[in-house]
Amino acid sequence: MKTMTILTFCWILAVHGFATTSQHWGKQTFINRRGGAQGFNMASTTTSTTESAVSVENFSLLSERGRKALEALIAFDEENNKAQSHVYQDWPEPGVEDEGKKQLAEQLADLNESYPGGLASYLSKARVLLKESAEGLNPFADFEASVPVGESLSYHEECDTKDENCMTFSEAEEIGRKGAAHLAFVLVAGGLGERLGYSGIKLSLETNLCTNNCYLEFYAQYIRALEEDSSTEDESVTIPLVIMTSGDTDAATRQLLADNDNFGLKDVQIVCQDKVPALMNSEAGLSMKSRWEVETKPHGHGDVHHLLFREGHVDKWEKAGRRHVVFLQDTNALVVNSILPTLGVSIAKGFHMNSICIPRLAGEAAGAIARLDHKTDPEKSLVINVEYNQLDPLLKSQGSSDEPDPSTGYSPFPGNANNLVLEMGAYAKTLRGEDQGVVVEFVNPKYKPDSIEFKKPTRLECMMQDLPKLFQKEMGQDVNIGFTMFDRWFTFSPAKNSLESGVEACAAGGSAPGTMSSAESDKYIQNQQKLLFSGMDVGVSTADDLVPVGGIPVTPGPRIILSPSFALTQACLNEKIVSGKSSITTKSSLVLDGTGINVESLDLDGALVVKAAPGVKVTLKDLVVKNKGWTLEELEGEEPEHVAIRGYTMNKEETLEISLTEPGEYVVEGDGKVTKL
Numbered sequence: 173m174k175t176m177t178i179l180t181f182c183w184i185l186a187v188h189g190f191a192t193t194s195q196h197w198g199k200q201t202f203i204n205r206r207g208g209a210q211g212f213n214m215a216s217t218t219t220s221t222t223e224s225a226v227s228v229e230n231f232s233l234l235s236e237r238g239r240k241a242l243e244a245l246i247a248f249d250e251e252n253n254k255a256q257s258h259v260y261q262d263w264p265e266p267g268v269e270d271e272g273k274k275q276l277a278e279q280l281a282d283l284n285e286s287y288p289g290g291l292a293s294y295l296s297k298a299r300v301l302l303k304e305s306a307e308g309l310n311p312f313a314d315f316e317a318s319v320p321v322g323e324s325l326s327y328h329e330e331c332d333t334k335d336e337n338c339m340t341f342s343e344a345e346e347i348g349r350k351g352a353a354h355l356a357f358v359l360v361a362g363g364l365g366e367r368l369g370y371s372g373i374k375l376s377l378e379t380n381l382c383t384n385n386c387y388l389e390f391y392a393q394y395i396r397a398l399e400e401d402s403s404t405e406d407e408s409v410t411i412p413l414v415i416m417t418s419g420d421t422d423a424a425t426r427q428l429l430a431d432n433d434n435f436g437l438k439d440v441q442i443v444c445q446d447k448v449p450a451l452m453n454s455e456a457g458l459s460m461k462s463r464w465e466v467e468t469k470p471h472g473h474g475d476v477h478h479l480l481f482r483e484g485h486v487d488k489w490e491k492a493g494r495r496h497v498v499f500l501q502d503t504n505a506l507v508v509n510s511i512l513p514t515l516g517v518s519i520a521k522g523f524h525m526n527s528i529c530i531p532r533l534a535g536e537a538a539g540a541i542a543r544l545d546h547k548t549d550p551e552k553s554l555v556i557n558v559e560y561n562q563l564d565p566l567l568k569s570q571g572s573s574d575e576p577d578p579s580t581g582y583s584p585f586p587g588n589a590n591n592l593v594l595e596m597g598a599y600a601k602t603l604r605g606e607d608q609g610v611v612v613e614f615v616n617p618k619y620k621p622d623s624i625e626f627k628k629p630t631r632l633e634c635m636m637q638d639l640p641k642l643f644q645k646e647m648g649q650d651v652n653i654g655f656t657m658f659d660r661w662f663t664f665s666p667a668k669n670s671l672e673s674g675v676e677a678c679a680a681g682g683s684a685p686g687t688m689s690s691a692e693s694d695k696y697i698q699n700q701q702k703l704l705f706s707g708m709d710v711g712v713s714t715a716d717d718l719v720p721v722g723g724i725p726v727t728p729g730p731r732i733i734l735s736p737s738f739a740l741t742q743a744c745l746n747e748k749i750v751s752g753k754s755s756i757t758t759k760s761s762l763v764l765d766g767t768g769i770n771v772e773s774l775d776l777d778g779a780l781v782v783k784a785a786p787g788v789k790v791t792l793k794d795l796v797v798k799n800k801g802w803t804l805e806e807l808e809g810e811e812p813e814h815v816a817i818r819g820y821t822m823n824k825e826e827t828l829e830i831s832l833t834e835p836g837e838y839v840v841e842g843d844g845k846v847t848k849l
Contacts, residue, residue, distance in 0.1 A: 225257075229266040230273060238277025241284050241291075248292045252299070255455035259466070272464030279466055286446040288610060294448065298456035298632055301615040306454055306624045312544070312566040319584045320543040320555040322529070322655035323517045327662055327742065328705060339520060344656075345741050347516030353402035353409045354495040355515070356596075357395060358480065359388075360473040360636065361425060361502040362418035362445055368688065369670040369817045373424045377667065377814065379505045380692045381822035382733045382763050382802070387503055388428060390736075392435035394508045397736035399438075400767065400786075412439040412494075414485055416476045419447060443479040447471060450629035454617075459629035467629060474634025477609035477642075490600045497599060499592040499636060503667040505691065506698055507591050510663040512741060514593050514656040522652055524598035525643060527557070529657040530664045532587030534576040536560060539637075540585035541655045554644040555653040557588045557637045586657045589664045590637055598647065602639070605646040611638045661701060665694035671819050675723035683715065685724055688818045693718070693726035699734050700727075705742075707751025708771075711758050721804050722819020729758045730776075731802070735765040761802045766790075766832075777801075779827040787835030794841045800826035 225246050231239055242260060249256040259280075263273060284291040325341045365374045375388040385393070395411050402409040417425045422444045434440055447468035452459035461467040476499070480486050489497065496518060498511055510528050518526040527541050539557045546552035558566070563585065567573050577584050603609040617630040643651040658664075667688045669677070674685030684690070693713075700712040710730060711717075718725035739745035753773040756762060760776045766784025770791045774780075778799035784790050804820045815821060828844050837849040 225260050226263055227265075230263050233266060233270050233273055234277045235274070235281075237281040238274065241281035242277050244284070244292070245280060248295070252295070253455060255299075255453070255457040256295075258460065259458055269464070276464040276466070282446075283449055283466065283468075287448065291449070294632065295456050295458075297613065298451055298615065301613070301632065302451070302454045302456060302617065302630075305615055305617060312562070312569065314547050314552075315544040315566070316547065316570055317542045317544055317558065317563065317566050317585075319586075320541055320654060321521075322541070322586060322657060323521070324586075324657040325513050325517070326659060327701070339517065341513055342742055344513040344516035344520070346743065347519050348512030348514065349401070349516075349741055351495065351515055351519050352398045352512060353411075354493060355398065355411050356485075356489045356494045356497045357391075357411065357413045358476060358497060358499045359391060359413060359415045359502065360476055360499065361388075361415055362421055362470060362473060363502070364420050365817075367668060367670065369672070370813050372814070373421045373428070374502045374667070375421075375425060376428055377503065377688065377817075380695055380731075380733060381818075382731055382761055383735075383765070386428075387505065388425075389432065389435050390505055391500065391508070392437050394511075394736040396436050397740050397767075400737065401740050410438045412441070412485075412489065413437060414480065415440065415442050416473065416479060417442055417444050418470060419444070420470075441485070443476075443483055443485075445471060445475040445479060448631050450631050452629050453626060454624050469629070469631040471631070472633040473636045474611040474613075474638060476636050477603060477611060477639060479609075481603040481609040486596075486600050486603055490596050495596050497594050497596060499594070501590060501666065503691070504589070504591070504664060505695055506661075506663050506665050507589070508736065509698070510591075510656070510658050511593070513658075517654075517656045518593050518595065521654060522595075523593075523654045524595045524647070524651050525640060525653045526593040527586075527637065527653075527655045528589045528591040528593070528663060529586035529655045530589050530660045531580065531582040531657065532585060534574045534583040535564065536583070536587065539588040539590075540583065541588055542585055551648055552644070553649070554640050554651075556640040557590075557635075558585075586655050588637065592637065592639075594639075598643065598651065602642050602646045605642065607642055607645070609642070611635070612641050661694065661698055665691045667691040671722060671724070671817055678724060687724055689722060689724040689726055689820065692818070693724075695733070696727050696729070696731045699732035700730065702734065702739075702742075702745060703732060703749065703756070706745050706749040707753075708749060709752075709755035722806050724819060726804075730756045730760040730762060732756070732761070733763045733765075735763075737767045738764045738769055759801055779824065781827060781829040781831075782840070783829075783831040785833040785835075788832045788838065789836070790830075790832055790838040790840060792840050796843060797828050799828060802827070 226242065234242065245256055246260055287294045323339055325344055327341055330340050361375050363374065365372060365377060370377065376386050378384050378386055379390050395413060399409045399411050415425060426442065429440065448471045450459035450467040450469045451457065459467040496515055500507060507528065514526055514528050517523065529541060532538055532540055537560050539559050540563050541555065542558045542563065543555045544553060564574050574583050574585065576582055611634045613632045613634045615630060615632055618627040619625065620627055640653055643653065666686055669686040671687055674687035674690065677685045697713050700710055703710045704712055713727040717728060719728050739748055748770045750772045754771055755775055757777045761779040762776060763781040766788060768784045768789035769782055772791050772793045774792050775796045778797050778801040780797045802822055802824045805823050806820050807816065830840055830844065830846060832838055839847050839849060
């Protein structure tokens with residue numbers, strides 16, 4: 173059993189006294205978190221003020237920290253239009269709901285301690301941001317947008333040999349493979365699966381029904397495959413993983429790891445972020461979930477940078493010789509294919525930050541990576557994600573628009589898939605700067621028509637991809653930020669939407685429903701593409717081939733799962749498949765799991781699972797498999813939510829399964845005869 177220590181850190185940040193600075197980016201307005209008004213612990217109040225709001229008898233019910241937090245809120249509110257009076261006024265007399273009073277005061281103290289600068293700082297900045305949002309300030313008056321420097325890689329195509337600066341996919345992947353031993357990984361996993369129709373953590377959801385591997389298990393398999401591939405007889409490589417959780421996901425994530433022996437990972441740790449108060453109006457009034465509880469909301473994955481710095485992970489990684497850190501989202505299994513080639517591009521081009529991107533349709537409702545050049549101060553220019561509703565107005569102000577490139581049909585601005593590769597030296601230097609990784613915040617309220625009244629409570633948010641603002645501040649124009657773009661089928665199919673919303677999107681003509689079923693289907697299609705490229709006779713599903721199951725168009729097959737250990741790179745896959753000697757029918761399902769598997773010749777018309785433990789080398793030679801295989805069956809009646817969110821189950825009617833655990837060399841031939849050589 174692997175031994176490992178999981179450390180959990182809650183987001184309890186020190187109070188800082190820096191001046192508040194703000195930046196405006198469209199209807200979203202941004203502000204730096206390390207500043208603003210002093211925290212409540214810095215405030216004072218008069219007896220007459222507090223007694224007029226809350227009786228001495230009620231105050232005496234509270235703990236010292238709860239009393240101070242409430243006193244400070246009242247004092248702050250006296251100077252800020254009493255936007256919080258609904259929190260503390262009209263308390264019932266002592267003896268009535270006393271436990272609720274204590275609960276509220278303790279929560280106010282917690283919120284005050286968990287935010288840099290205290291709750292007063294949070295509310296002060298929220299008031300500024302909400303005012304600017306309501307006024308609709310032009311965020312880009314001083315900037316012009318252009319396409320940044322980056323690399324586009326295709327799994328299938330080689331680049332123009334006349335272009336000396338062009339990299340091929342295989343070249344980039346091989347460079348990345350050589351640098352993999354010096355990686356660290358960060359997995360952002362603070363959200364529950366409520367949007368998917370699932371009440372648990374998204375990391376526990378199954379990526380596919382052929383293997384039933386959950387997302388966390390799959391990411392762990394990939395990291396372990398990198399470790400194995402990078403290790404030598406003299407040196408065993410360990411690649412660290414940090415998972416950022418929230419109060420919603422922390423306990424369940426820890427339990428998932430504990431129940432599965434950390435999925436074989438040797439170095440995994442957890443950092444935990446807290447939520448922030450929800451705001452009910454443009455005066456930044458606290459939204460109350462109940463009479464005695466402030467409503468809270470997620471603050472955003474931008475917290476990850478400060479948490480990594482504060483808990484010492486970045487310092488430790490840098491001292492250990494880690495050279496790059498990869499940031500991943502929780503439910504996009506396809507992204508692992510692009511990690512090594514993106515790393516290779518980062519190494520070759522010296523990128524300090526490299527965003528994994530996908531082609532983006534002109535005007536598509538998706539963020540884009542753009543270079544923003546400041547009209548008067550070049551030191552303020554930067555490369556950063558710009559949301560779609562901000563990009564088009566900016567381009568129009570320049571006399572242009574987001575038009576498709578005639579040669580590709582896509583926008584020239586790459587779509588942001590929100591997975592990052594950062595160079596460790598520049599990252600560590602930036603985090604040691606004044607802001608210590610605390611990224612610029614923004615507010616994005618949803619207003620009722622022709623009003624500044626909110627449709628629902630909002631909050632301050634921060635995003636990890638806004639790190640370039642800190643890079644630019646600490647490194648100026650020395651920072652080198654770019655992108656690497658891949659075909660969408662290769663790297664991007666997140667599971668984020670419920671089955672019901674996916675069905676509605678498809679009915680409205682959408683082609684990317686983002687459901688569990690579409691993500692699973694895209695995984696199979698991706699592997700169809702890979703095996704076809706390696707010389708197998710296998711059909712690749714197109715949009716016209718998809719069939720509705722549970723209301724979502726999915727591939728009719730074949731359903732193929734290639735574990736990370738089977739073929740980590742394109743070169744590995746090509747070495748393991750003998751071109752032109754194998755075929756797979758559409759009805760088939762295939763699982764290949766293990767480093768030592770090689771396919772010389774295979775005729776598959778059914779379901780085949782091959783598992784090879786470490787130390788096993790097995791060749792499939794003249795193997796013919798014909799059986800009933802596996803089929804998808806739509807649901808009838810009530811099912812557990814982890815099943816219902818897919819809309820179907822898999823009926824594994826008949827399977828040939830070959831599982832080899834004893835080290836040695838084997839051949840599997842004929843109708844499945846296994847011979848040890």
